[in-house]
Amino acid sequence: MKKNDFDTSALQSKSWNEFATADARYIDIVITVCNSAAAKTCPIWLGSPISAHWRLPDSTAVADPAEIVKKTFEATHERLSKRIRKLLKLPISEPGSNELKMEIAKIGQIKD
Numbered sequence: 001m002k003k004n005d006f007d008t009s010a011l012q013s014k015s016w017n018e019f020a021t022a023d024a025r026y027i028d029i030v031i032t033v034c035n036s037a038a039a040k041t042c043p044i045w046l047g048s049p050i051s052a053h054w055r056l057p058d059s060t061a062v063a064d065p066a067e068i069v070k071k072t073f074e075a076t077h078e079r080l081s082k083r084i085r086k087l088l089k090l091p092i093s094e095p096g097s098n099e100l101k102m103e104i105a106k107i108g109q110i111k112d
Contacts, residue, residue, distance in 0.1 A: 020046070028049050029104065030045055031052050031108075032052075032054070033056045034057075034061075052108055079111070
């Protein structure tokens, strides 16, 4: 991530439980990304945010050699970066709209 100028020093992995309390921050959109997440049951989010699954290879699930893991991570990073740029351009004035949900799902289909 540092190679891509992405500062992760203030970030941390979060438990689902952090978002399940009455005083949890409101979430507009939940996006799962790894291929294995599609088969898992996700929690029920407070406030009914839009949810989408953007299928991406999980570089941690790739076997050695390290070069293949690195290439998988880089490809996933590039694809996710493109999708996030498109997501950030969407007008989110109506967070729960079906149109927004469809646009977010379409973004998840972007390959290159």
